[in-house]
Amino acid sequence: MATRKQPIKSVTLADVARAAGVAPMTVSRFLNQHPNISEKTARKVSAAIERLGYSPNVAARMLMGQPSNAIGLIVPNLGDPFFAEVAHNIQEIAREHGLLVWVAASNSNQETEFAILRQMRQHCVDGMLLIATPGKLKFEHGNGTPIVLLDRPVENSGCDVVLVENRRGSMEAVTHLLSHGYKRILCISSDCEKIYTTQERIAGYEDAMRSHGLKFEAILQAETAESIRIYLEQALAGAAPPEAIFTTNNVTTSHVMEAIQELNLSIPDDMALIGFDDFELASLLRPSLTVVRQPAADLGRQAARLLFKRICSDETLTSISLLLPATLILRASCGCPDSRFLSSSVQKTRIRGIATTIPLPALR
Amino acid sequence: MATRKQPIKSVTLADVARAAGVAPMTVSRFLNQHPNISEKTARKVSAAIERLGYSPNVAARMLMGQPSNAIGLIVPNLGDPFFAEVAHNIQEIAREHGLLVWVAASNSNQETEFAILRQMRQHCVDGMLLIATPGKLKFEHGNGTPIVLLDRPVENSGCDVVLVENRRGSMEAVTHLLSHGYKRILCISSDCEKIYTTQERIAGYEDAMRSHGLKFEAILQAETAESIRIYLEQALAGAAPPEAIFTTNNVTTSHVMEAIQELNLSIPDDMALIGFDDFELASLLRPSLTVVRQPAADLGRQAARLLFKRICSDETLTSISLLLPATLILRASCGCPDSRFLSSSVQKTRIRGIATTIPLPALR
């Protein structure tokens, strides 16, 4: 509110020029690494900058339409460990390039998302990274500022996008359960079914089941451990009780575990389980939890890199899509022996190739 | 690098003025809610703004020394769930006030921290929130920009600070172990012992032990599960084998659990355990984990609020310190029956009062 500011009047480019006995423009050229400066003046300017502790005023540069050396990042929820990991890595890469990052959470609310997008543009970001809230987007939202999407694509956005192989990861997980001999495998989900990643994970589950000629069933809105328990109790009393469960996100995974524990069932003997998304303590649970792990760090890094490339390059490249592999981490909940005694095979599973570029609209 | 920008030439205040048939100054006054504007012109201006979709240029405002409506946040590591939670809440509060947040990670490196601090100042933040890296700070780093510290104080910084009652939380945890009859209680830590929170947690452990006339011993640099296992193996073979363990952070907690499992000991029968810092799956572990929970959300919110107050108010208040209570969450690893059968007592434990303001240099 109050308009206090410039408490310590900072030294300006003009001050430096005066101190160095040159014109402001010369100092500016020095700062921007122009080719044509004599050694001698360069040294004088450099010394003056040093001596006065000068640092350029970002606002003035931005006003001239120069890059702000800042990018924006919008995630649904920064408290989510997965998004936090992504954010951390983006911020790391940005720092390495001398950029600062605005971070905001949309709380999965599209209005909020748009508002933040707008606000960030007003703040002259050089580019934006977005984990988009589901919903059709009118993408004048970039309005000239490059946007790179992560984790979730947006139809017709024309933006670069970096995704995880959700579908294939899920298919592998379910196929693994099938290889253990389980046939009645349930998929349980709780995320909003509009979210791309959830859809893909369910699709991967269905792919695996279908390709084995099995019936499949996905429970979509299992929001609480309680509701899951009730469902399972009934299902287990039925004619075709499920033998294994695949969950599409880690909140659901923990709810399922809780439900199973309350039913006094044992994992994996009474019910095998694989979850999508790793968590910190998955290996300390008993049984340890088999999961599909997402390359969170890589997701952030690649997206940031793509954005930087887009910022630097002169506009019109055709948009690029990157698909990052997910990894099946075999532990005990799927029926495998505890991973500690299996490290070599786990290692093999872990390495499944590196990021591959796939064409989307038309590969360049 | 490339100097593309202003792709779509945005509408300026002058455009609005022209459209409304008034002078630029009038529009400016309207935007800044000056008292003396006639209803009629106000409406004209407002309409023009609407019609042109005008939004003020932040760079120009900043150049005039007006607030940027942005604050900075520096945490050691954004990937850490605790810091991520704090960051999320700060960002939330900021948004509610129309502010944007720069987020950066210092990686516990003081040079990096200073560099970020400087860069943020260049970007004209209105204030900064800092989870400081240990080390003496020369606090011209704020340089007129208000700084509020979170989670860790800095000596002689003169900054406002919001802390968690680490010492008291730890003391309660250890006292709880004592109440179960354990006498030989070990404290295991791995964080850099220079970190304030770690010191306080160890001090709390020592307080509890000392006040019961018991010997205490803190293992400081237990970086791996392996080293902990080796240590425990020896200790258990000794004359006074430990009966319980208190760990000062959740990485160590999980290492200790792993070590105990590898020694085929049972928690809590062979070894009770309480950890500092809650984690997501603590209640799903078997046994479920008793922990001291920190008010991460509140920590962020209070710090942000304090910063806003500081930004708005005219400088010199004496610095304020806030101490937030930590909460002992009783589950099974301490020897209590599983918390699911104890919810009422847990509830009682959970509520321990709200934030209290304590004097530091001189209460206002």
Next chain:
DNA sequence: CTGTTAGCGCGTTCAA
């Protein structure tokens, strides 16, 4: 290789 002029979008200071 270096200096001069002008103006980015806005707000302060004066005058009308």
Next chain:
DNA sequence: TTGAACGCGCTAACAG
């Protein structure tokens, strides 16, 4: 109650 000139700190476009 409104407007005109000037300047915030910096740089692009021209001179020199």
